[in-house]
Amino acid sequence: MDQATTEDIKKHVRAYIMVFVALMALTVITVAVSYLHLDVTAAIVVALFIASIKGGLVASYFMHLISEKKLVYFTLMLTVVFFIALISLPLLGLHDTIK
Amino acid sequence: MQIPYTVAARPDTGLHNSKLGIWLFLASEVMLFGALFSSYILLRVAAPEWPHGSALLNVPLAFLNTIILIGSSVTMVMSWASLMVKDFAKYKRYMGLTILCGFGFLVVKGFEYGAKFSHGIFPSEDLFYATYFTLTGLHGLHVIGGIIVNAYFWGPGSKMWAREPERFTNRIEVAGLYWHFVDLVWIFLFPVLYLL
Amino acid sequence: MQPVATAPPPVESTHHHEEHPGFWRTYVFSIDHKVIGIQYLMTGLLFLFLGFTLMLLMRWQLAYPTKAIPGEWFVVLPAAVALISAVIGLVNKRKLAVLVGGVFAGIAGLVWYMVSDETLFPQGIMLPELYNSFGAMHGTIMVFLGVVPLAVGGFGNYVVPLQVGAPDMAFPKLNMMSYWVYFVGGVVMLTSFFVPGGAANSGWTSYTPLANIATMGQTVWLTGMVFLITSSLLGSVNFIVTIVQLRAKGLSFMRLPFFVWSQFITAFLLLLAFPPLEAAAVLQLMDRLAGTSFFLPSGLVISGQVLDVSGGGSPLLWQHLFWFLAHPEVYVLILPAMGIVAEVIANNTRRPLWGYKSLVYAAVFLGFMSFIVWAHHMFMTGMGTVISTFFQTTTMIISIPSVIILTALVISLWGGSIRFTVPMLFALAFLPMFGIGGLTGLPLGFSATDIHLHDTYYVIGHFHYVVAPGTIFALFAGIYYWFPKVTGRMMSPALGKVHFWGSLVCMNGIFFPMLIQGLAGVSRRLYDGGAQYAHAQGVLQWNEFMSVSAWLLAVVQIPFIINFFWSVKKGKRVESDNPWEATTLEWQTPTPPPHGNFAGGVPEVYHGPYEYSTPNGSKDYTPQNVA
Numbered sequence: 001m002d003q004a005t006t007e008d009i010k011k012h013v014r015a016y017i018m019v020f021v022a023l024m025a026l027t028v029i030t031v032a033v034s035y036l037h038l039d040v041t042a043a044i045v046v047a048l049f050i051a052s053i054k055g056g057l058v059a060s061y062f063m064h065l066i067s068e069k070k071l072v073y074f075t076l077m078l079t080v081v082f083f084i085a086l087i088s089l090p091l092l093g094l095h096d097t098i099k
Numbered sequence: 100m101q102i103p104y105t106v107a108a109r110p111d112t113g114l115h116n117s118k119l120g121i122w123l124f125l126a127s128e129v130m131l132f133g134a135l136f137s138s139y140i141l142l143r144v145a146a147p148e149w150p151h152g153s154a155l156l157n158v159p160l161a162f163l164n165t166i167i168l169i170g171s172s173v174t175m176v177m178s179w180a181s182l183m184v185k186d187f188a189k190y191k192r193y194m195g196l197t198i199l200c201g202f203g204f205l206v207v208k209g210f211e212y213g214a215k216f217s218h219g220i221f222p223s224e225d226l227f228y229a230t231y232f233t234l235t236g237l238h239g240l241h242v243i244g245g246i247i248v249n250a251y252f253w254g255p256g257s258k259m260w261a262r263e264p265e266r267f268t269n270r271i272e273v274a275g276l277y278w279h280f281v282d283l284v285w286i287f288l289f290p291v292l293y294l295l
Numbered sequence: 296m297q298p299v300a301t302a303p304p305p306v307e308s309t310h311h312h313e314e315h316p317g318f319w320r321t322y323v324f325s326i327d328h329k330v331i332g333i334q335y336l337m338t339g340l341l342f343l344f345l346g347f348t349l350m351l352l353m354r355w356q357l358a359y360p361t362k363a364i365p366g367e368w369f370v371v372l373p374a375a376v377a378l379i380s381a382v383i384g385l386v387n388k389r390k391l392a393v394l395v396g397g398v399f400a401g402i403a404g405l406v407w408y409m410v411s412d413e414t415l416f417p418q419g420i421m422l423p424e425l426y427n428s429f430g431a432m433h434g435t436i437m438v439f440l441g442v443v444p445l446a447v448g449g450f451g452n453y454v455v456p457l458q459v460g461a462p463d464m465a466f467p468k469l470n471m472m473s474y475w476v477y478f479v480g481g482v483v484m485l486t487s488f489f490v491p492g493g494a495a496n497s498g499w500t501s502y503t504p505l506a507n508i509a510t511m512g513q514t515v516w517l518t519g520m521v522f523l524i525t526s527s528l529l530g531s532v533n534f535i536v537t538i539v540q541l542r543a544k545g546l547s548f549m550r551l552p553f554f555v556w557s558q559f560i561t562a563f564l565l566l567l568a569f570p571p572l573e574a575a576a577v578l579q580l581m582d583r584l585a586g587t588s589f590f591l592p593s594g595l596v597i598s599g600q601v602l603d604v605s606g607g608g609s610p611l612l613w614q615h616l617f618w619f620l621a622h623p624e625v626y627v628l629i630l631p632a633m634g635i636v637a638e639v640i641a642n643n644t645r646r647p648l649w650g651y652k653s654l655v656y657a658a659v660f661l662g663f664m665s666f667i668v669w670a671h672h673m674f675m676t677g678m679g680t681v682i683s684t685f686f687q688t689t690t691m692i693i694s695i696p697s698v699i700i701l702t703a704l705v706i707s708l709w710g711g712s713i714r715f716t717v718p719m720l721f722a723l724a725f726l727p728m729f730g731i732g733g734l735t736g737l738p739l740g741f742s743a744t745d746i747h748l749h750d751t752y753y754v755i756g757h758f759h760y761v762v763a764p765g766t767i768f769a770l771f772a773g774i775y776y777w778f779p780k781v782t783g784r785m786m787s788p789a790l791g792k793v794h795f796w797g798s799l800v801c802m803n804g805i806f807f808p809m810l811i812q813g814l815a816g817v818s819r820r821l822y823d824g825g826a827q828y829a830h831a832q833g834v835l836q837w838n839e840f841m842s843v844s845a846w847l848l849a850v851v852q853i854p855f856i857i858n859f860f861w862s863v864k865k866g867k868r869v870e871s872d873n874p875w876e877a878t879t880l881e882w883q884t885p886t887p888p889p890h891g892n893f894a895g896g897v898p899e900v901y902h903g904p905y906e907y908s909t910p911n912g913s914k915d916y917t918p919q920n921v922a
Contacts, residue, residue, distance in 0.1 A: 006184050009180050009183050009184050012180060013177065013180055016173055016176055016177065016180070017173075019173075020169065020170075020173045023169045024166065024169070027162065027165050027166065027169070030289075030290050030294065031158065031162055031294065034153060034158075034290075034294040034295075040295075043294075043295055044295060047290040047291070047294055047295055048287075048290070048291075050290070051286055051287050051289075051290050051291075054286045055283050055286050055287065058169075058172060058279055058282055058283050058286065059279070059283065062172050062173075062175075062176045062275075062279045062282075063275075063276055063279045063280075069112060069113040069114055071112050071113075071114060071119065071539065072114070072118075072119070072122045075122060075123060075126050076122070076126060076129075078126075078563075078567070079126040079129050079130065079567060080129075082130065082567055082666050083129055083130065083133040085666060085667050086130070086133055086134060086137050086571060086619060087133065087136065087137045087140060089615075089667070089670070089682070089685075090137060090141050090611075090612070090615040091140060091141065091144065092681065092682050092685070093611070093615070093670065093673075093678050093682050094141060094144060094145055096678065096679035096680070096681040096682045097677050097678060097679050098677045098678070098679055099677070100462050100463065100890060100891035101462070102461075102462060102463060102465060102467070102541070103461075103462075103540075103541060103897075104540050104541070109540050112539060112540065114540070116465045116466070116536050116540050116541075117466075119535075119536050119539060119540060120465070120466065120532050120533075120536045123531075123532045123535055123536070123566060124528070124532055126566065126567060127528055127531075127532075127566050127567060127569070127570050128570070130567050130568075130570040130571060131570035131571070131573060131574055132574075133570075133571070134570060134571035134573075134574035134575065134616055134619070135574050137571075137615075137616075138574070138575075138578065138589065138612055138616070141609060141612055141615075142589070142607070142608065142609060142612065145609060146607055221585070221586070222581060222585045222586065222587045223585060223586030223587055223588075223604070223605060224605060225588075225605040225607065226587075226588060226589070226605065226607040226608065229581065229585075229587035229588065229589060229605070232585075233577065233578065233581055233587070233589075237577065
């Protein structure tokens, strides 16, 4: 973000405000959904889905990932792959045992 | 001796050094919190029973904390935007707000922890509380780290604005990326620990 | 730590606007990557010798489990080295050598303190608990305080900025912090020997639940690891940003020396694999200090009593988190070594490396795969066939890039004009030794054969072949190779050859019989070397043979230590800035490189890193920065 003009920044600020409102709304929704007492699987899926949207908004707009360079994307994609491995493989080990 | 690309972006990568540096550091933090989430998942799935977070933890307080932290993310990015339009006074106000929100988050956390301790509930109580205290505790440490960095940039560090405004703006952007990440972790911690 | 002839005397400083930094900023708290590299090198070498000394003591126990240890002999060796380096230092007026002599004297003192302690060595025989402590600390010190700081912190720091044509690392102050955090971590680890109950004794792997209930030393170990991991993370960010952002004009990725590629991939491994171990260390600290049960299962019985904890934890969770780091860690141990060997081979065959692209792609693929093979260390934990097959398959796949790299290096010798310099001797020996190490890994990677070999001496033989006559030989090659750039003098080839041949023979004497003992079923981590087991009786005689080889290996390091310190001041002066006639950028600088590295401004690169045997006037090589 080197040569941004005041106009560009104003556009960014508008985006920040909209994202803030969205995040507030999604937070309220997350808590509201929890009062529905869905069954475990559904509760997890919905909660993580909403959290991912919120996280995505923070990353894309506050952290400017949406206009970031390839190198940064590449590093993050690599990290995500290993993150998934770290979560899923031990879980597989939990379910697949000798007994 | 000058290190190239500390302020200006390197043409082929489009990045300046500290921006690449902070994203790499954040990648390592993803793996750190990822390991903690992985541990939580493994322990919970293997457990014969696991309480609902909402039954044992203070959801309204955590909801308030979520609002505070998200708010602080907005003020953080606004402080950077203020520097981009060369408004130092506005930067100071927004950064100050960010730091206050950070403190607010810690105060609320203090109430939460205090309430548990006064009821004799410590991490040793059971696995649920062990994971709750450890995950939120480590996150809290990261909040403290962020507050210290932000306070430095609000106070003594802000003198750089007069000498090297572009370099200072870059630093605030980089500090912001860290702060947003701390917010991002909480966005996942909150539902996972308190609502599921 | 005072570096060896690297920092320029302040008078010659080329930057007019900076004040002349004092002694502390020049030699101790320097932000110059070359000084920091030397600091890492010296500290790493000292820890390497300390870890080695622990093993020398253990080898008495293994050879003669019922005989009292002759403590004086084990003090004599570090004391002799202390005397040698101090005397050389005093004669040549080098403060660093005297300092190192002091540290060796400290090691001698530590050994004397321990062997004289009746509670540790009742009637001169090492307590099993002490043996376990030495074992755990030997592994920890060698891997985390010795080899990696040497390979990455030492060689990486000194050489990488030079080879990419940069004035320094991207974040010089962060670089300095990395070193000092490592130093503090090392001191913390050392203090663990002096706490009640002694140092950590649950293996370098700290498996739970044993490590959870171990004595205070384990808490100190965990704390030390947190410092070391932090140091590593700061360093890896620095390396990646330096290599990506500070490459000189014309230096594209595919023109990088293979050494830089190996450090680049290593940095990614450290960056992404260490944090889970940091998380695990925090969890184990919580278990030990806050009474949680992350790794303690319910109903755990110790000495007939049920442990009073909340339970519900998973010991296997620790193993997953530990090995998620520790497997990529072994590639951290080998990749920089392969990088050094590649540089030395290209230079001493006067040929470009064969298959540069294959080397690079293989190394990148190796780095990626290293993250998804870890549970081959856990085949005996009750994993089912699906997950075992998954990890066995990825493990078999990962052997392919290793073989590609080794093959490319071997083929690089073909048609070369080989110069048998001392670095080249070490680099050549690396090839078959790493081959043996790699091949012996195969039966460990198959879950079926691992049933017989897991936790036996076969495993110890396997990984020591890779790390000792593998990585450490490569590090020796690097020292002999880059010594003239740092000091302006050559090390003595005669002493170097004694060091080389002695080390090669002795290392094989130590580690080959381990493969035999392991196949016979002798378990590792037995304080008496298997003396009480019927199935081990047939191979017990190897214990004495291995111990003698180890002690001889120690003796044969003395010519190296003499050579190293003596040559700094009295070695044969180099006649040019590029005595090995090398192509890479670090040799196209003054000797030693000044602050900012490239006196005449940052170079421009015109072609690949190994333009050997190209017609170039009277020379048989073309440096990278010559058109």
